[in-house]
Amino acid sequence: MPTKVVVAEDEAIIRMDLRELLQEEGYEVVAECGRGDEAVRLVRELRPDVALLDIKMPGMDGISAAREISVDRLAAVVLVTAFSQRELIEEASDAGVHGYVVKPFERHDLVPAIEVAISRFRSEAMLVDQVASAEGRLEARKVIDRAKGILMDAHGMSEQDSYGFIQKTAMKDRRQMRDVAQDVIDGGLAPAESA
Structure with a gap:
């Protein structure tokens, strides 16, 4: 599947040039616009792989x-911008930008910037998923x-037996061990007392 791109550039001629260049390189331009707020809306709606944005x-x-x-x-x-001042680059980096290309640019400037940006974005997403996991x-x-601890204190079970009780109940009921443990904490689940 081709890489999907949203292009946001307020100058129509540059926007058209970007679209043609991207299409020639095998990218799919799914939308284009000339406003930043519209670019955000389009990215939310279309979920492209990359958004190319002008600064101004x-x-x-x-x-x-x-x-x-x-x-x-x-x-x-x-x-993709004509501005290369250090403070703008720092501000862009703080905003989470993955690539920065200064106009006028050549084809060999843009494609690597896009590919590196996508790679960085995917690496960040994997890291976020790993942290959440x-x-x-x-x-x-x-x-x-x-x-x-509750099972050990209230029912005199060993640590191994209490863990085994949670694990076996989870397997028997086809539930997550965490959910079974929460039932024990809430008082809704206890081992059957042997007479």
Whole structure:
């Protein structure tokens, strides 16, 4: 599948040149516009792989648009602009921009910037997923440990037996161990007392 791109550039001729260049390179331009606020809307709606944004646009400048796109991790962002001042580059970096190309540019400037931006965006997304997964496992571990403590204190079970009770109940009921442990904590689940 071709890489999908939204182009936001307020100068129609440059926008047309960008679209043609991107299409010649095998990219699919799914939308184009001349306003930053519209670019954000299009990216939210169409979910492209990358958004190419100019800095100076009506409605919302490219850096503000990049910030909105990046904070929600909607797409990789490449700024294509005539401005190369260090403070703008720093501001763009703080806004979550993945690539920065200065006009006038050549084809061999744009394509690598897009590919590196997409790669960085995907790496960031994987890292965010890994952190969320690790946090979820840690939270589940805390709930299970708390439930084990309750089973040990209230029912005189060993740590191994309390863990086994949670694990076997989860397998039998086809539920997550965390959910079973939460039932133990809430008082809705206890081992059957042997007479």
